[in-house]
Amino acid sequence: MFGERIYNFSAGPSMLPLPVLEQAQESLLNWNGSGMSVMEMSHRSSSFDSIFQDAQEKLRALLRVPDTHEILFLQGGATTQFAMVPLNLMGEAGRADYALTGNFSTKAYEEAQKYGACSVAASSAGENHTYIPAQEELQLDGGASYFHYCANNTIYGTEWQYVPETGAVPLVCDMSSNILSRPIDVGRYGLIYAGAQKNMAPAGLTVVILRRALAGHARKDTPVMLDYAVQIKGGSMYNTPPCWCIYILGLVLQWLTDLGGLEEMERRNGEKAALLYDYLDESRLFHGTARPEARSRMNVTFRTADKDLDAQFAKEAAAAGLSNLKGHRLVGGMRASIYNAMPMEGVLALRDFMARFEKEHI
Amino acid sequence: MFGERIYNFSAGPSMLPLPVLEQAQESLLNWNGSGMSVMEMSHRSSSFDSIFQDAQEKLRALLRVPDTHEILFLQGGATTQFAMVPLNLMGEAGRADYALTGNFSTKAYEEAQKYGACSVAASSAGENHTYIPAQEELQLDGGASYFHYCANNTIYGTEWQYVPETGAVPLVCDMSSNILSRPIDVGRYGLIYAGAQKNMAPAGLTVVILRRALAGHARKDTPVMLDYAVQIKGGSMYNTPPCWCIYILGLVLQWLTDLGGLEEMERRNGEKAALLYDYLDESRLFHGTARPEARSRMNVTFRTADKDLDAQFAKEAAAAGLSNLKGHRLVGGMRASIYNAMPMEGVLALRDFMARFEKEHI
Numbered sequence: 001m002f003g004e005r006i007y008n009f010s011a012g013p014s015m016l017p018l019p020v021l022e023q024a025q026e027s028l029l030n031w032n033g034s035g036m037s038v039m040e041m042s043h044r045s046s047s048f049d050s051i052f053q054d055a056q057e058k059l060r061a062l063l064r065v066p067d068t069h070e071i072l073f074l075q076g077g078a079t080t081q082f083a084m085v086p087l088n089l090m091g092e093a094g095r096a097d098y099a100l101t102g103n104f105s106t107k108a109y110e111e112a113q114k115y116g117a118c119s120v121a122a123s124s125a126g127e128n129h130t131y132i133p134a135q136e137e138l139q140l141d142g143g144a145s146y147f148h149y150c151a152n153n154t155i156y157g158t159e160w161q162y163v164p165e166t167g168a169v170p171l172v173c174d175m176s177s178n179i180l181s182r183p184i185d186v187g188r189y190g191l192i193y194a195g196a197q198k199n200m201a202p203a204g205l206t207v208v209i210l211r212r213a214l215a216g217h218a219r220k221d222t223p224v225m226l227d228y229a230v231q232i233k234g235g236s237m238y239n240t241p242p243c244w245c246i247y248i249l250g251l252v253l254q255w256l257t258d259l260g261g262l263e264e265m266e267r268r269n270g271e272k273a274a275l276l277y278d279y280l281d282e283s284r285l286f287h288g289t290a291r292p293e294a295r296s297r298m299n300v301t302f303r304t305a306d307k308d309l310d311a312q313f314a315k316e317a318a319a320a321g322l323s324n325l326k327g328h329r330l331v332g333g334m335r336a337s338i339y340n341a342m343p344m345e346g347v348l349a350l351r352d353f354m355a356r357f358e359k360e361h362i
Numbered sequence: 363m364f365g366e367r368i369y370n371f372s373a374g375p376s377m378l379p380l381p382v383l384e385q386a387q388e389s390l391l392n393w394n395g396s397g398m399s400v401m402e403m404s405h406r407s408s409s410f411d412s413i414f415q416d417a418q419e420k421l422r423a424l425l426r427v428p429d430t431h432e433i434l435f436l437q438g439g440a441t442t443q444f445a446m447v448p449l450n451l452m453g454e455a456g457r458a459d460y461a462l463t464g465n466f467s468t469k470a471y472e473e474a475q476k477y478g479a480c481s482v483a484a485s486s487a488g489e490n491h492t493y494i495p496a497q498e499e500l501q502l503d504g505g506a507s508y509f510h511y512c513a514n515n516t517i518y519g520t521e522w523q524y525v526p527e528t529g530a531v532p533l534v535c536d537m538s539s540n541i542l543s544r545p546i547d548v549g550r551y552g553l554i555y556a557g558a559q560k561n562m563a564p565a566g567l568t569v570v571i572l573r574r575a576l577a578g579h580a581r582k583d584t585p586v587m588l589d590y591a592v593q594i595k596g597g598s599m600y601n602t603p604p605c606w607c608i609y610i611l612g613l614v615l616q617w618l619t620d621l622g623g624l625e626e627m628e629r630r631n632g633e634k635a636a637l638l639y640d641y642l643d644e645s646r647l648f649h650g651t652a653r654p655e656a657r658s659r660m661n662v663t664f665r666t667a668d669k670d671l672d673a674q675f676a677k678e679a680a681a682a683g684l685s686n687l688k689g690h691r692l693v694g695g696m697r698a699s700i701y702n703a704m705p706m707e708g709v710l711a712l713r714d715f716m717a718r719f720e721k722e723h724i
Contacts, residue, residue, distance in 0.1 A: 004391075004395075004397060005391065005392060005397050006396075006397030008397075008402055010402070010403070010407070011404070012602065013401065013404060013602065013605060014404075015402050016401055016402055018391075021390060021399055025387055025390040025391060028383060028386060028387040029366075029367065029380075029383050030367060033366075035368030035370075035685070036368060036370050036377070036685075037383055039375065039378055039383070040370055040372070040375055040376060040377050040378055040564075041372070042374070042375060043375060043565065045686070075437040075438045075439070075442075075566060075604075076437045076438055076601075077602055078601070079587050079600065082585075082586070083585030083586065083587065084585075087585075111585070111586055114582070115583065202401040202402075202605065202606045203405065203604055203605045203606070204603075204605070204606065204607060220476070221476045221477065221583075223442065223445030223449075223476075223585075224444070224445065225438055225439075225442045225445065226585065238441065239441040239557075240375065240439055240557065241565065242564075242566030242604065243375060243565045244606060245604075248401065321397065323397070324404055
């Protein structure tokens, strides 16, 4: 624990940087002399417009989003994108490629089948999603409207360590659980989407970054709110956006900028993950569940050989101020989600707790 | 102004009760000893579950929602409901009735035409939406899948003063701008929806109350997030809900309960509106724009005979701590939105400011 706050290893919603929360608290009744909370501002007001534009600009700068791409602040989470992507991008070809490397990529594939012919370009299901298929394993359809994958699989603790090469087929990527964790080459993607509640902001905001040329081809019966072209034209304000989440996102982006941007974040995240994986590789009690070459820097999944001991570990850790370490119900074991806002101190505290627990139980 | 805060007459997002903001501020770093902010909580945690269930129960109690009806906490605003309603309810009949009494009811009608044959049961467009059609003016289709109307028209300052009688045809009502402003008989409705950002919570939450039996008949190509049956089955958590907005809603509902519930709120709202309308009826400078029998208790629209004077009024009022009084761009003039959270003191301050302005300009 630090002060009265605990280290929260939840897979999402998850920790926010303490300086962000402190700023939000200070401004809660009266933002910047406006006489009102950000929660009370008209989305058409000059005050909120400055908050909105600032978040857009900071995100564009941090991710180096090229001018060819739009940034949208939407609602409905990644699951809404599972439909919105095919509704907008399936187009005349009417078929798309999906790589299935976990729970959410599989759900995206199932949803997209309502709107076109979807092919499984690769699947790790046969080995319980413990690895990421290599480029040469991808069965690519050169005529597909897009290729969809999920960059980081929170439940299975795996992460794509490369960007798939798909030629002229636009890359569509769910980055909900690793966006802003390191620099990416946005120009290589047709569309990136991410629920905000892991690495960006409170739940209720979805960030979409898309090549402008891909919009404007939605099916005729697409709900107006799910049409990228409508959202681009409306500047993400076709209706009232999730203003508070956008405000917090702006504070998070400022925090990231101040600490040195995504290169520095990559360095920190690499250090945090290495601390846990190095320990797991030496441990006689715990072992990591993902194949080493596919290990996620965001979600570290591990277990003992004993289910009851796993449960005891998660319970005792929570009592020690290290919360939400229980693994997802689909896989059991433990999971430590160490997104951007998890400080090194929290990871050290977890590693030390694991070492003490190991001594007691080996 | 009260303290450093101003009276915010915005049509939405709009004022929240000060005690609600103060509680949110106090708990922002550490909710109820949990060691984390509500913004950081897993939506599957026991802490958040208690917040969620509490908000559901308080809303059910305040609105006396019968057991036949489900309460859903969704995203995407009323505009998403414009599609979600027909996608789910259009059914085999394939046709629905719409009453057009303003901007949003017309948008709902336009969106629904993607999914079925929509009839205009009544329209006030011919008289610039300054009135609400009477029951006997409604052209009802007894075989329609539902009848849709918008209970309060924020832009035009009109409000339905009666609940339409539609026989066996389910009533669907957009209550975004007057929900919780007075008691309603929920059992008479098939479905009620409301964006939260006017009378309930920050932007990013949509409350839907629907008769359970109406769910389960969605079109096959309905996005999973837009299927009421999926959302009912998932308890509004098919994916991560907008947790912070739900938390603030709970605080608002507690505030409403403490002050005496919706009967007391109706009394207060009646008093606030009467104060302004009585003044308008006597004024030699200002006049109300809605027909007296259709006047909204939430949005009081008025103007002078001079556009420049209107602009001057809004500007000087803002400088005096009475903000967002400029009317919607579609109609011009002024609009004072006086939702639940606007205190009588704010309305008195506005009335006094109007009286002073009148003296100077008549």
